[in-house]
Amino acid sequence: MGRTAPKLIYHPIYSELELPDRHRYPIGKYRALYLALQQLGVPPDAFNLSETADLSLVGQVHQASYLDALCSGQLDAKAMRRIGFPWSEQLIRRSLLSVGGTVQSTALALQHGIALHLSGGYHHAFADYGSGFCLLNDLAVAAQYALNQGVHKVLIFDCDVHQGDGTAAIFADNPAVVTCSLHGEKNFPYYKQRSDWDLALDSQVSDKEYLTAAEQSLDYLLRLYQPELVIYDAGIDIHQDDDLGLLAVTTTGIAKRDALVLSRCRQAGIPVAAVIGGGYQRDLNRLTQIHLQLFYAAFALCDAPLPAHPDWQWLASVTS
Template identity: 60%
Template sequence: MTLPLIYHPCYSALALPERHRYPIGKYHALQQQLLALGVPDSEFHQPEAVRQHELSLVHCPDYIRKLCSGELDTKAMRRIGFPWSKELIQRSLTSMAGTRLCAELALQHGMALHLSGGYHHAFYDQGSGFCLFNDLAFAAKSMQQQGVKRLLIFDLDVHQGDGTARMLADEADIITCSVHCDKNFPYFKQQSDWDLALPANISEQDYLAEVEQALNCLLNWYQPELVLYDAGVDCHQQDELGHLQLSTKALLQRDRLVLGSCRQRQIPVAAVIGGGYQRNLKALTQLHLQLFKAAFELEANSIARKIET
């Protein structure tokens, strides 16, 4: 079975100030590592940027216009965390298309992985926490337009998916779940359909047990036709912005659990790589690779054995 991977070179083609907190090079580094491991170039699908008006499906038209034209005020851009540039807008519009394409290909193939995405802090009319637009909400609503009735957004980034929760609060057929560290950004949390706010000192075993219980309950109760999975690695013990203490092995176990549970129930799953904040791109890339290792294992692909744990 083919495992579609979604990537665009513009994801890392963004000049940021020296020592900027965001590891913008990780997308290119991840794609290059996958190629070096033997993933054929033909497995990568390149999205075309969404048109601005398409984003009004989930975002305020006035916010879209001001952000894309560079008219958003300094305070609003500071809340986002990036200096404005045409390249920033282009990569954001392209990443939005990438998560939508990932969902479409997951429906066709059973599983697809996006080498970007997880911009869950963006709200209807404002951005926040390195997130301009909310790709998870956009992909979910787009799939509804294409006939998918029930979706689950299963967010395991260390930070609560506050924007996603707020934007989809009134969507009865899009279930939002956020499993995150309680004492972490954002300070003011929103209410997901299912929130698990975990203490920073939680053990790996307890973390995995909480994830498994939440996932099984949600899959059994709601029986979604598609799962959007945010596989953020900022819950790793070496992450500079996370406060959980998961090992690389635990990340792999987590991703195996999520992807395997969906596969067992024959529910398509579209995964995005989510957050991860280390200045050491080689180490950070290895953490994001655990999602791909878990996926390749399910596909019985020999590349899985080449990825270190």
């Protein structure tokens, strides 16, 4: 790996959570992605081990009563059903490490330009409750961390297929954090919050339509708000084969989206902390190959390209 390779953050605990048989959440995808990157030539020592998030920082985003009940296992059954996971000490430890990993990604991006977290994107967590597999909102905590470090304007560019409702609600009254969500109109959550920029996409939207929407949104937001940091949720549940997505974006479309976001920010001199976000195919190998597009784009942009399929010849023109 070249010296300019993007910074990577990972922890084995991300896939070490015991879930009921046939649970909808693909818990094994984090380890599968980690191993796939090593097979592509990324050495084990290139990964920064994530650290547990500081509860005092998390408490700047989430209400103390919610945190206390969540961490102690005192949330009622209805609240846990809304989250979608059975409570366990391992679940809490994993959540705090994942939040910590996104915070580390933010710190490394501010220092080095691009950092990629092999987890993250838990945008359905509100200040006082969790929802949709999200206990703690790592995007919001990372944005708050950046503000604490003196960053004046943060853009959260959320391209997961589900609206970033928790993030939008948390920062509804904070102009220092610009929330953007490009999501499927006919998808979870049923009740949408108001982001600073929402773009609700029709079901079965194609690559061309999606990429036009992403490019125009990003260019507009960068020009209007001039953020000093972009936190990018590179969710792949927009994929045509995703079990929960409802859109028709191809793997190539996702690759071009990731290259577009990273290259636009690089050209503007804006650091990017990226998380992998959602993706819900049960076939972990196919799911991993789609998540890898973010890493192909980032390594190519940093002049440390990973071996890739020949179809990636177009990338040089996108990221130049």
